[in-house]
Amino acid sequence: MGCPSMTKTEIDYSDVQGLVRFGYGKLRGASYALVRVRNQTAAQSWLCHAKVNDATIQSPPPSTALQVAFTADGLAALGVPPAIVDNFSTEFLTGMAEPNRARRLGDIESNAASKWDWGYANNTPHLLIIFFAKPAQLSDFIASSKGKTWAEAFDEVRWLSTADLDGVEPFGFTDGISQPEIDWNRERDVTRPQIEYTNRIALGEFLLGYPNEYNKYTNRPLIDPDPLNRELLHAEDAPEKKDVGRNGTYLVMRQLQQDVGGFWDFVKEQSGGDEGRAEKLAAAFVGRTRQGSPLVRSQEKSIEGVGSDPDDICLNQFTFAKDPAGALCPFGAHVHRANPRNADYPGRPTGLDKLITMLGFGPRGFRDDLMSPVRFHRILRRGREYGPELLPFEMHDLKPAQDSERGLHFICINANISRQFEFLQNAWIANSKFSGLTGESDPLLGNRESIPGCPVTDGFTMAGDSALRRRVSGLPQFVTVRGGAYFFLPSLRALRYFAATKSA
Amino acid sequence: MTPQANFMILAPIRQGGEEELCQLLESMNDRPEQLNVNNPLIPFTQFDTLHFARLLILKDNSVNDVRAYGGVPVPNYPLYLAFLGDIDGDADRFFDELVRRAGDGLRKIFSFCDGFEPTTELVRWMKAHSAPPIAAYVNWRGRTVLQIQEEAALQEALQKHLQNNAADFGNLSARQIHARLQEFIQKEKAEHRLKVSDARPTPVWWRIKNALHMIGLPLLALLLLPILILPALIYIICLRRLEKTDPELCWRVDQKYSDMLASREDHYVTNQFTAMGSLKPGLVRLLTITGVLTTVNWAARHITPRGHLGRIRTIHFARWVFLDGKKRMVFFSNYDGTVESYMDDFINKTGFGLNAVFSNGIGYPRTNWLVLDGCQDEQKYKDFLRRHTLPTQVWYKAYLGLTAIDLERNTRIRQGLESTSMSDQEAREWVALL
Numbered sequence: 034m035g036c037p038s039m040t041k042t043e044i045d046y047s048d049v050q051g052l053v054r055f056g057y058g059k060l061r062g063a064s065y066a067l068v069r070v071r072n073q074t075a076a077q078s079w080l081c082h083a084k085v086n087d088a089t090i091q092s093p094p095p096s097t098a099l100q101v102a103f104t105a106d107g108l109a110a111l112g113v114p115p116a117i118v119d120n121f122s123t124e125f126l127t128g129m130a131e132p133n134r135a136r137r138l139g140d141i142e143s144n145a146a147s148k149w150d151w152g153y154a155n156n157t158p159h160l161l162i163i164f165f166a167k168p169a170q171l172s173d174f175i176a177s178s179k180g181k182t183w184a185e186a187f188d189e190v191r192w193l194s195t196a197d198l199d200g201v202e203p204f205g206f207t208d209g210i211s212q213p214e215i216d217w218n219r220e221r222d223v224t225r226p227q228i229e230y231t232n233r234i235a236l237g238e239f240l241l242g243y244p245n246e247y248n249k250y251t252n253r254p255l256i257d258p259d260p261l262n263r264e265l266l267h268a269e270d271a272p273e274k275k276d277v278g279r280n281g282t283y284l285v286m287r288q289l290q291q292d293v294g295g296f297w298d299f300v301k302e303q304s305g306g307d308e309g310r311a312e313k314l315a316a317a318f319v320g321r322t323r324q325g326s327p328l329v330r331s332q333e334k335s336i337e338g339v340g341s342d343p344d345d346i347c348l349n350q351f352t353f354a355k356d357p358a359g360a361l362c363p364f365g366a367h368v369h370r371a372n373p374r375n376a377d378y379p380g381r382p383t384g385l386d387k388l389i390t391m392l393g394f395g396p397r398g399f400r401d402d403l404m405s406p407v408r409f410h411r412i413l414r415r416g417r418e419y420g421p422e423l424l425p426f427e428m429h430d431l432k433p434a435q436d437s438e439r440g441l442h443f444i445c446i447n448a449n450i451s452r453q454f455e456f457l458q459n460a461w462i463a464n465s466k467f468s469g470l471t472g473e474s475d476p477l478l479g480n481r482e483s484i485p486g487c488p489v490t491d492g493f494t495m496a497g498d499s500a501l502r503r504r505v506s507g508l509p510q511f512v513t514v515r516g517g518a519y520f521f522l523p524s525l526r527a528l529r530y531f532a533a534t535k536s537a
Numbered sequence: 538m539t540p541q542a543n544f545m546i547l548a549p550i551r552q553g554g555e556e557e558l559c560q561l562l563e564s565m566n567d568r569p570e571q572l573n574v575n576n577p578l579i580p581f582t583q584f585d586t587l588h589f590a591r592l593l594i595l596k597d598n599s600v601n602d603v604r605a606y607g608g609v610p611v612p613n614y615p616l617y618l619a620f621l622g623d624i625d626g627d628a629d630r631f632f633d634e635l636v637r638r639a640g641d642g643l644r645k646i647f648s649f650c651d652g653f654e655p656t657t658e659l660v661r662w663m664k665a666h667s668a669p670p671i672a673a674y675v676n677w678r679g680r681t682v683l684q685i686q687e688e689a690a691l692q693e694a695l696q697k698h699l700q701n702n703a704a705d706f707g708n709l710s711a712r713q714i715h716a717r718l719q720e721f722i723q724k725e726k727a728e729h730r731l732k733v734s735d736a737r738p739t740p741v742w743w744r745i746k747n748a749l750h751m752i753g754l755p756l757l758a759l760l761l762l763p764i765l766i767l768p769a770l771i772y773i774i775c776l777r778r779l780e781k782t783d784p785e786l787c788w789r790v791d792q793k794y795s796d797m798l799a800s801r802e803d804h805y806v807t808n809q810f811t812a813m814g815s816l817k818p819g820l821v822r823l824l825t826i827t828g829v830l831t832t833v834n835w836a837a838r839h840i841t842p843r844g845h846l847g848r849i850r851t852i853h854f855a856r857w858v859f860l861d862g863k864k865r866m867v868f869f870s871n872y873d874g875t876v877e878s879y880m881d882d883f884i885n886k887t888g889f890g891l892n893a894v895f896s897n898g899i900g901y902p903r904t905n906w907l908v909l910d911g912c913q914d915e916q917k918y919k920d921f922l923r924r925h926t927l928p929t930q931v932w933y934k935a936y937l938g939l940t941a942i943d944l945e946r947n948t949r950i951r952q953g954l955e956s957t958s959m960s961d962q963e964a965r966e967w968v969a970l971l
Contacts, residue, residue, distance in 0.1 A: 126792075127796075131796075132800075133796065133799035133802065137875055137877075247914070247915045252789075252916050358965075390848070391848070391887075393845045393848045393849075394841075399942075399945065399970065402848055402850065405885050406885050409881065451877055456881065460875065465806070466806055466940045466942060484805065498707065499707050500711040500965060501703075501714060502968075502969065
């Protein structure tokens, strides 16, 4: 879309759903309702009265929070006209389970959408409704939020419960440590080449209606003003149009089942039963220790978008530049794949060096410049764990009775699903050739399926005790996809607009 | 060194023959996306100097775009069949082999082309229908299919040996490991379990031609410089004016078409890519694209480091070909990863080059000073490209599971193995490749 307008308006937090700004970490209870519209009028009436939380900072903070998102089918079921729905992104319209997309995401064989608990064919939800509250108040909050119209409005596809594991994911690692910092005030000049890794990312990467890392407005439905859409905001880049997407964004949800017993059995077996070595190997898979410390050392120099308190510095003030041989953190470690922490050019060139690098005469090392600049591929993670909690020692020797279903309800927020979530999942997480490796996939998330000509994708290489790298082979599949969908998380104005749509 | 060459046979398809030809081409696949390499028409695996090949119908969906330029009429272009490949050695020898091994199949295919009769002499016909590229890129000049296969076998043997004898290597330094593995490979070679062929001498004619090509272009530029200064100023003014007025035609491609393309993508670690479109009318644009592509061709051949096209390291082979008296252009490439990551790579790493070339195509997102903006309008650019992408009916790659980076690693491993003097640092870096 066109160029950013000269006047930057301040963001209206009261129009943005809170989840974009907050993880609601203090509200430790959470439940996800995946529903289909049963009766359009009732559904609209429920949405009209739903008290959806916005992103303004409140004091005291809210004791409950409600968030609502829609699939493409959901918008249609609400009567949103095709002229609007069709102008959302292709990924959103065709959905996560589309076969070509599924192949790229690694959702084949045991991960195949046809085997999902939800998100495929008839059990594709129309709406995702998220309830946050303190655990003791959650069921009351759900009951009061549902109100009288709920049963008439919706058919429930699934209720997904969550567990409060104290910020630790089921394998036992501290989770959600690294998040991009949203540049809410649009202070960073994205048109300047990024010579250093930055963790502060353009607002338009996480909210529609604002310039993204290319300084462009991501495509979204823009419509002509009429009395019904009076309340919608104008598009910054096309002031004569109303912006249905503005202050809204896309939400990706995937239910990832984690085989905790299988994970620790494998790691222990590879370590000859030695628990200390097992912990080390598991940390190498992740790229962080269980407590969250990165395997590479944090740097002195601050990183834009990384906080300045000691915890932030210790956990996130690092890049992989000082570890070019992968001696400290393996190239294939999960955190390296998920965020390579690179900049626009290899080797931080300035002046003439930059030009030389730009023309392709920069550093010539085997692994130099293999990855796309990460600032174009960041996601904001908002997921929650599910399944009963285990203590660290229990994981090492899981009794069959404790081996119930556990995992992560992965949620991420991004403005361009294909360039952000899908790219990350495909080019970095699932890629058997990531960063000059071969025969590997993400040690946690990989599906280990072979590719024609590449029979093996279940390896993992890391620095060993000697000059030779240690190669672990035969990694089982630890994570299985059990469901998923792409949602649109509308602004509160757009939500009210959808709720008021008259069906044709 | 054996230099690489390319060939492309381009022939108009007989009126009404498109559908049947398409079916015939598709019959070479097991599934739409999966070539049967032993198909009876062209048994690709029998050609041990063939890196990549493809057959496709060049069906340009954007011919009407030229209407955006007012008075320019829409020409009635023929529908072409294109058969192209990248090979070791020269094309003449390859054509002879092609006729020998796949003569009947080719006759069957070419019988759908204008003017091809059962009595037509195949080689002469193919040569008469050759369409040479204006620019071509080879990831690693001199690396043959044989070398790729031998180096892959070498890498595999080393990895297996290390895996099976991990304990023996535990306490060794990098240089000791290097020496041990040299011994191991010597033994394997002596017992004929591994073969590492020596590179063949570079043909003298090729060296002379290459040297002339290398000095020719700069020399020509130098000679013409004095008389070009004034025209260059006029050219820049004209180009700037065009840039401000050329129409942008970038809208989201029809979903069904995009899905059809997608169904043929991402089955392997490498994908093929074909894009086609009309060039902007007028002399200024023709001069621009000819100049830019001549420079790209020269630079790719003589100065870019091996394994790099600018900053991009994922392209095996690529080429640009003019069609219909330089009215249209088609671009072919073979690249690693998904089309999304391919496009991102281009935008983020070599956007200036992309703009300089493709902005001369009708409808490209608006550029500024030829190299700025353009593809930085990421979504417009991606929509533009998708609209110009063609399906490829038949696609062959000789080393299916290997990416360009794999090939580079294996070459580095082989080179290191042949090295007799290595510093500690070099040895450590070499061992890290294993």
